[in-house]
Amino acid sequence: MTALAPGKIILSGEHAVVHGKPAVAMAINRYAKAHIVPDASSRISFDLLNISYHKSHTISALKELKRRLKDDYQKFLRGEQGIRDVLKKPFELSQFAISRFLDSINQSTDSGFKIKTESDIPLGCGMGSSAAMILSVIHAVSQHLHLEMEEEQYFNYALEAENMQHGRSSGLDLKVSYRGGCLYYCDGEVASRDVPDTPMYLVNTGKPAASTGECVSHTESFFKRTALADDFAAVTQSFDNALQAQDVTDMRRAFRENHRLLTEIGVVPRRVETLISELERQGGAAKVCGAGSITGDAAGAVVILADFDPKALCQRHGFTAEAIQGVTLGLHAA
DSSP states (O other): OEEEEEEEEEEEOTTGGGGTOOEEEEEEEEEEEEEEEEESSSEEEEEEGGGTEEEEEEHHHHHHHHHHHHHHHHHHHTTSSOGGGTSOSTTHHHHHHHHHHHHHTTOOOSSEEEEEEEEOSOTTSSSOHHHHHHHHHHHHHHHHTTOOOOHHHHHHHHHHHHHHHHSSOOSHHHHHHHHOSEEEEETTEEEEEOOOOSOEEEEEOOOOSSOHHHHHHHHHHHHHHSSHHHHHHHHHHHHHHHHHHTOHHHHHHHHHHHHHHHHHTTOSOHHHHHHHHHHHHTTOEEEEOSOOOSSSSOOSEEEEEOSSOOHHHHHHTTOOEEEEOBOSOOSEEO
């Protein structure tokens, strides 16, 4: 069977959501997929196409990996190492998710299985690629074992895996990928919103030089020392009001203010800021829709609201823009 989980973009509230403030996010038509088939051996085989990883492991080897990652994560929490020292290789995310899930359900397997993953969600660009992959893998395994689970079970199993990637995940990516649609999210509570009825474009500015975990750690001091958290919350509330009224003018206004706040906390590289400034001069609005980056020229995904086609403008700045759509269907089997 095959499980699919959509990626996401944050329309308002990046970084602040980690500190208990609201955010609005939307599932989009980009997916992580996990396909699973039985294997007569007692091993679990991984065929992770996007990172060219093809290898099989025993259950005991995966348990040892899980133990090592959990130990390293505790070192991160104690401030003894950075979050990049926890997951040392990209393939460890899927391996940890499977091992942790199997342990959690106390399910012993006499036979193994082969799992193949692929994704058209850009990796490391703030579009929820890790959350979507974790959920698709867990769903594929649960269906393979004929288990029925509730949303909260999926969330709890997946959150620990995502923490290994991001340090202290807000859980927003998981909620959006699981449910689909557009969600208002605050401190674990979720409310559905209609998908915005306005053209949107996505610009992948490239994989940031800094990880999400590093950006979150860098911005913590801003939220502890200043009133920025409340400023972000106010912008998100303005955007949410405009979204519910489908008022595109006010949505763009909130986008521009959100961009200014993200620039203030240092997660918008100069090259990306230059692009957004020109879009604003032509009447559009744009913002980083993930963690951004505290170093380098790339900031991951940027989302654009505009009543004109921004592709030529983006091309002049060395970027490619493509139209995107919100999707109402979240995690599901194909």
